[in-house]
Amino acid sequence: MTLTHEAFSQQLNTKFRTRIDGEIPVELELTSVSEFLQSPRQERFSIEFRGPTDRFLSQGMHDLEHAEMGTVSLFLVPIGQDDWGFYYEAVFNRLHKQ
Secondary structure: OOOOHHHHHOOOOOEEEEEEOOOEEEEEEEEEEOOOEEOOOEEEEEEEEEEOOOOOOOOEEEEEEEOOOEEEEEEEEEEEEEOOEEEEEEEEEEEOOO
16 A cells, blocks of 8 residues: 555544554544645655544554555654544655656
8 A cells, every 4th residue: 555645635534553562452543634745856744643542652653554554554753632632643755756
């Protein structure tokens, strides 16, 4: 599966699953897909997930399972917390082949 802006946009508001320490299941909801920015040199976008308030994912690589996208490995960064959960971001910044 190619991790594209379009692919994530089609899965907005759907659930992904991961595990803490390979054991404790955590469900994340894809809550936001940023604008797709493209220049002659690169393309950029970011995605945000919301996880539960009682489970925290540390910054780093996480394998996320999704019914449509299969398993994807993303570098997630915690970016906030509110009454609804913890928020995590993955940023995509790809250089175009010259």
